[in-house]
Amino acid sequence: MKIGSPHFSTHILAATGALLAAALLVSCGSTTTTQAPAVTGVVRTTISDPPACSAVYDHVYVTVTKVTAHISSTADESASGWQTLADLTAAPKQIDLLHLPGAGTCILSQSLGQANGLPVGKYQQIRLYLLANNAASGPADNQCGASAFNCVVPMNGTAQTLLLPSEAQTGLKVPPGQIAGGGLDLEAGQAADINIDFDACSSILRQGNSAYRLKPTLRAGVVSATTNLISGHVVDSSNSNAGVGGAPVLLEQPDPNDSTVLRVVRSTTTASDGAFTFCPLESDGTFNLVASAWLVPSVGQDVTFHSTAIFGVPVGTNLSGTNAVSLVPVGAAPILPATITGQVTSAGSGGALAADVTLSAMQQVTPSGGSATWLTIPVFGALTHPPTFTTTDTPNPANPPCPAGTLCYNYSLPLPSGNPQVGVFSSGSIAYTAPAGDPVNYDLEGLAPDCTTSVPSPARISGLTVTPGNTTDAGTVLVFSGCQ
Numbered sequence: 001m002k003i004g005s006p007h008f009s010t011h012i013l014a015a016t017g018a019l020l021a022a023a024l025l026v027s028c029g030s031t032t033t034t035q036a037p038a039v040t041g042v043v044r045t046t047i048s049d050p051p052a053c054s055a056v057y058d059h060v061y062v063t064v065t066k067v068t069a070h071i072s073s074t075a076d077e078s079a080s081g082w083q084t085l086a087d088l089t090a091a092p093k094q095i096d097l098l099h100l101p102g103a104g105t106c107i108l109s110q111s112l113g114q115a116n117g118l119p120v121g122k123y124q125q126i127r128l129y130l131l132a133n134n135a136a137s138g139p140a141d142n143q144c145g146a147s148a149f150n151c152v153v154p155m156n157g158t159a160q161t162l163l164l165p166s167e168a169q170t171g172l173k174v175p176p177g178q179i180a181g182g183g184l185d186l187e188a189g190q191a192a193d194i195n196i197d198f199d200a201c202s203s204i205l206r207q208g209n210s211a212y213r214l215k216p217t218l219r220a221g222v223v224s225a226t227t228n229l230i231s232g233h234v235v236d237s238s239n240s241n242a243g244v245g246g247a248p249v250l251l252e253q254p255d256p257n258d259s260t261v262l263r264v265v266r267s268t269t270t271a272s273d274g275a276f277t278f279c280p281l282e283s284d285g286t287f288n289l290v291a292s293a294w295l296v297p298s299v300g301q302d303v304t305f306h307s308t309a310i311f312g313v314p315v316g317t318n319l320s321g322t323n324a325v326s327l328v329p330v331g332a333a334p335i336l337p338a339t340i341t342g343q344v345t346s347a348g349s350g351g352a353l354a355a356d357v358t359l360s361a362m363q364q365v366t367p368s369g370g371s372a373t374w375l376t377i378p379v380f381g382a383l384t385h386p387p388t389f390t391t392t393d394t395p396n397p398a399n400p401p402c403p404a405g406t407l408c409y410n411y412s413l414p415l416p417s418g419n420p421q422v423g424v425f426s427s428g429s430i431a432y433t434a435p436a437g438d439p440v441n442y443d444l445e446g447l448a449p450d451c452t453t454s455v456p457s458p459a460r461i462s463g464l465t466v467t468p469g470n471t472t473d474a475g476t477v478l479v480f481s482g483c484q
Helices: none
Strands: 014-020 026-028 031-033 042-046 057-070 083-087 093-096 111-115 121-123 125-130 151-154 160-163 172-174 184-186 191-198 204-206 212-214 218-223 230-236 248-255 258-269 275-278 286-291 308-314 325-327 338-348 356-365 373-376 388-390 407-415 421-426 429-433 440-447 453-455 460-466 471-473 478-481
Touching: 057 160, 125 191, 172 218, 204 388, 230 286, 248 275, 248 373, 258 275, 258 286, 286 325, 286 373, 308 325, 338 356, 338 440, 338 460, 356 407, 388 407, 460 471
Parallel strands: 160 212, 230 325, 258 373, 308 421, 338 471, 338 478
Antiparallel strands: 014 042, 014 191, 026 031, 042 111, 057 083, 057 093, 057 125, 057 151, 083 111, 121 184, 125 172, 151 160, 191 218, 204 212, 230 275, 248 258, 248 286, 286 308, 338 407, 356 373, 356 388, 356 440, 421 429, 440 460, 453 478
């Protein structure tokens, strides 16, 4: 889509900008010639992230030095043709990604600057540069202490250094697959807002040694700051539709390689009144929403809800009032979640090697008028959805120990202990189908992008039956090898 089109939008944990174009007429003496229109683009860049993990972190600070874009999807950092969208190298700017947006908007208004002189074309790659933690100098009001310029502040805690990947200095990449429409079309005479969405919650991994590491999740595109969103409330249908706070809410879309599987593209957590907002989103997109909750109103009175899945929610929808996301308790309190436990291991060609492993708990449903589909289900207490773990030589719990020649992670996933309630959004309303009865089954899928092989292959454990308050052992170790 073209920049300037009201139907072009996208997301990437952190930035917005507007591109303006102008034509240039040149006069020389008594002879006047007209050149082809030339872009003298103006880019206004800001940075944003929905505070989905504000219950875990008080702040997430990153220090930005530059934002660039390139027409080629394969250009490396040393290639010619990079265009600077924002240049802060002389005065790096520290941004709190958990800073709440202003009223009436879904993005932050923290400006990163402005740049001119952008050639027309389809920009297929964007890079975001961060200041090294060991840089000689940085922002005067550095919130990360004397040893870093990028950090996380756990809730009620002190600043902890956020370890950066090497690409932070060569540019955190936003490739075509993570830019709405495969790229940003800039034409003369057009204007648009460009957003880079920096998903802090999905980008922070807790290491086995308790260190925090950045593994960036970025997307980008052209947006309208106030209309490209899906919002609403999650409510308890058994309690006069009272808002449910702290509920994980996921936006999902079909896997590009398997349309029967829905993958998480955005996630958030509801506010105390059950409110949630996803933004900015692609203005012409349709999403499927999955939500659940585990409440403990008092000791021993746990309430666990079925997941609720709503298919076919268009951007611009407000799921509130009669269209609120309605949750159904699995049973009368106390009802506890079900828990699936197991182990994942990793190794490289030379032996034990750490790997980041994402575990997706999945349940199959058939929406009215649709076909059988696998949903990705929220994991209670997870910082990211689906959760990602890093294998280590000191797993916690320590048993079972890592097999010889591997690193491992012993996982425990608390999950909804019932089958999903399924709704379809059509003609402005939702029609729900009640959750199916027992048995309650899950599949568990592992993904380790830095590893080449797995056992089983694909890395999926099927048919795990769960019951409320009980633990189900996955029984099969997910083994990843060829890791780099």
